[in-house]
Amino acid sequence: MRRDKRVIVIGEDVGVYGGAFKVTLGFQEEFGPWRVIDAPLSETAILGGATGAAIVGMRPVAEMQFADFISCGWDHLVTVAAKQRWRAGTPIPITVRLPSGGGFSGGPFHSQNPESSFAHIPGLKCVCPATPADAKGLLISAIEDPNPVLFFEHKHLYRRVKGEVPDERYTTPIGEARLHQEGDDLTVVTWGAMLYTAAEAAAKLDDLSVEILDLRTVMPWDKEAVLASVRKTSKVLILHEDTKSGGFGAEIAATIAEEAFADLDAPIKRIAAPDTPVPFSPPLERAFIPQVDDVVAGLRELADY
Amino acid sequence: MATGTAVDVVMPQMGVSVSEGTVTRWLKSIGDHVDADESIVEISTDKVDTEVPSPGSGTLSEILVEEGQTVEVGTLLGRIGEGPVVEAAPPPAATQPAADEAAPAASESVAAPVAPQPAPPPAQRESVETEPARELEHAGNGHDRAFVSPVVARIATEHGIDPATVPGSGRGGRVTKKDIVSFIEEGPAQTPPEATTARPEPAPRQAAQPQPRPAPAAPPTLEPGEAIEPMNAMRRGIAEHMRRSLDTAAHVTSAIEVDMSRVVAIRERLKPELQRSYGVNLTYLSFVARATVETLRDWPWVNAELRGESIVTHNYVNLGFAVALEGGKGLIVPVLKHAEGLNLLGMARGVADLAERARTKKLLPDDVQGGTFTITNPGSFGTFHGTPVINQPQSGILGTYAVVKRAWVIRDENGNDALAIRPIMNLTLTYDHRLVDGAYAGGFLRELREKLETWGETDY
Numbered sequence: 001m002r003r004d005k006r007v008i009v010i011g012e013d014v015g016v017y018g019g020a021f022k023v024t025l026g027f028q029e030e031f032g033p034w035r036v037i038d039a040p041l042s043e044t045a046i047l048g049g050a051t052g053a054a055i056v057g058m059r060p061v062a063e064m065q066f067a068d069f070i071s072c073g074w075d076h077l078v079t080v081a082a083k084q085r086w087r088a089g090t091p092i093p094i095t096v097r098l099p100s101g102g103g104f105s106g107g108p109f110h111s112q113n114p115e116s117s118f119a120h121i122p123g124l125k126c127v128c129p130a131t132p133a134d135a136k137g138l139l140i141s142a143i144e145d146p147n148p149v150l151f152f153e154h155k156h157l158y159r160r161v162k163g164e165v166p167d168e169r170y171t172t173p174i175g176e177a178r179l180h181q182e183g184d185d186l187t188v189v190t191w192g193a194m195l196y197t198a199a200e201a202a203a204k205l206d207d208l209s210v211e212i213l214d215l216r217t218v219m220p221w222d223k224e225a226v227l228a229s230v231r232k233t234s235k236v237l238i239l240h241e242d243t244k245s246g247g248f249g250a251e252i253a254a255t256i257a258e259e260a261f262a263d264l265d266a267p268i269k270r271i272a273a274p275d276t277p278v279p280f281s282p283p284l285e286r287a288f289i290p291q292v293d294d295v296v297a298g299l300r301e302l303a304d305y
Numbered sequence: 306m307a308t309g310t311a312v313d314v315v316m317p318q319m320g321v322s323v324s325e326g327t328v329t330r331w332l333k334s335i336g337d338h339v340d341a342d343e344s345i346v347e348i349s350t351d352k353v354d355t356e357v358p359s360p361g362s363g364t365l366s367e368i369l370v371e372e373g374q375t376v377e378v379g380t381l382l383g384r385i386g387e388g389p390v391v392e393a394a395p396p397p398a399a400t401q402p403a404a405d406e407a408a409p410a411a412s413e414s415v416a417a418p419v420a421p422q423p424a425p426p427p428a429q430r431e432s433v434e435t436e437p438a439r440e441l442e443h444a445g446n447g448h449d450r451a452f453v454s455p456v457v458a459r460i461a462t463e464h465g466i467d468p469a470t471v472p473g474s475g476r477g478g479r480v481t482k483k484d485i486v487s488f489i490e491e492g493p494a495q496t497p498p499e500a501t502t503a504r505p506e507p508a509p510r511q512a513a514q515p516q517p518r519p520a521p522a523a524p525p526t527l528e529p530g531e532a533i534e535p536m537n538a539m540r541r542g543i544a545e546h547m548r549r550s551l552d553t554a555a556h557v558t559s560a561i562e563v564d565m566s567r568v569v570a571i572r573e574r575l576k577p578e579l580q581r582s583y584g585v586n587l588t589y590l591s592f593v594a595r596a597t598v599e600t601l602r603d604w605p606w607v608n609a610e611l612r613g614e615s616i617v618t619h620n621y622v623n624l625g626f627a628v629a630l631e632g633g634k635g636l637i638v639p640v641l642k643h644a645e646g647l648n649l650l651g652m653a654r655g656v657a658d659l660a661e662r663a664r665t666k667k668l669l670p671d672d673v674q675g676g677t678f679t680i681t682n683p684g685s686f687g688t689f690h691g692t693p694v695i696n697q698p699q700s701g702i703l704g705t706y707a708v709v710k711r712a713w714v715i716r717d718e719n720g721n722d723a724l725a726i727r728p729i730m731n732l733t734l735t736y737d738h739r740l741v742d743g744a745y746a747g748g749f750l751r752e753l754r755e756k757l758e759t760w761g762e763t764d765y
Binding site: 234261262263265266304 | 454455456457458459475476479481482
């Protein structure tokens, strides 16, 4: 925002309060209420306003207080923002920040991972960083991207994960996976907070060499990186926190089956949440969100296949 | 595994759930000559008795596990050695059919074909009995080696290798990508001496095959108007099992008509109550199953099996239920374990649970094995009679048919004959006449009818 005056922030409580998760703390003091706008409780207004601002040349960064609430702004985002460039040739360079995910008993309205719903909409990009460095690099890429970009910030990562972040400005390309760890026996494809679940599970399996691919963005997704890894290991587990049916893992699995069938040595395995709303109750939520032990069991099963 | 000129005879794996077997009888003595494929030793697991074919030709030189001893799968049972020939010439031809024969060993084995699937069709379970366990090098490994994954198929094609010649380390002895890659890298020299020479020619192997396996024949030519689709694994399993059962058992069917008046009345009364209190749907089948279990106690041979030369009876009833899958294509027989301990409610609940899990493919391998008697219920389609095929190795299968209203001659309180309208159900018992005689079967059916016709208000 210091570098580019076109960048503005708009959202519920993003100004005076600094955002529900304090992501924009101090922003209004530095940039003023015209660039850090406390919006009314209306996702429709936020996304509509951001879209309008983008049309007239701004680079808005809109915040949904929780990713779940984006459904209220579906029309502006999906019908207008995603299609504007195709309809009228007008780029819509908006970034929508979406605190997403569960693991803290937030219940069904505050814990969802709706990335697959939007990955399905042509014209939208979906970014799901897992590391602090990627969060910075991808956020800058998102703001600079001429298309609407949905930036999923897993809430569980806000205060749980720490990592070095370079001071200087850099971008992380959208659509490029990151090889989190190299391995020969099995491939795990994942993104967001599940990266850490996968890494913990892999660490428990000393006898297996597990390759972990952090997708980083689910739309566009790094098909080549996934296929290359599958060609190497021939056994793949797709892990995501979103519910299973129609989750983005299904798209990845289908693509692998289409394009790397002759490289498979075992059925493609998916581990994801069951097809229910996210439960409040902590034990139920633990049963809902894939846990390290689930992944350990899944990897073991694949290895033994 | 062969070393030098000696060939090892090991306890074969008979499905993943089987970890040990008992040597019941050595068919050869030390010093006897034995040909490849010739039965050499009889073994049994908890419910299957089978003969192990010799993995090679030669002289039985050592017996390491005596009759009556139970040992783990893979244990060395004996050695064949110093024979004039250890079948060096067309190696795979010699070793493979041997293992094909070994497959009947794989009786127990839902597990093998089923391993990759969550819901193993029971038909497959029996099918395994003749499923080739192709390798002898890994005779301890049991096997559904038949499945070849896409990547293994590709690598095999690229290198002109028959995957059946590669030792498998995957589940059920499956050849994994790693297996075939290391096979290529290390060369066939790594395999036992008999297998050192080149790859197997498919031709001799088939020629040597003792059983007519569906050869990978050219697809049949189609006439106009015909359509073709391959058989899936379940279909193949069912086909094989049905044929084998008819070839094994002497099927005879007896039928009896049962006046279901009391059952109908009691069901009418209990049904809403069980539905309300337990969410359980009380079917006629539950009554029949309950009465069957009771009756089997008095007629144990109907709940028995022939195992080799012996008759094996059970003091429990593991009751199989034939469940048709979607669209009538495919059939699975989940087993309600220890049905003798279930009352009417438990039976109804158990049957509903198995049927539901069968249709949603949630059955576990253990759910489809270990049956001692089976009930099939084609009556739900309105049929009134049939002659089902016995689920091997059981000795009987009960068919239940539609309950239909019939004009029925009854005796009134004055001792006079009168016509009444009664709900009548036909029950059939198809039994293996090798074990069960007609009078015995008739006695079973008569008692079963008696139980159903006199069902008490408080009988659960």
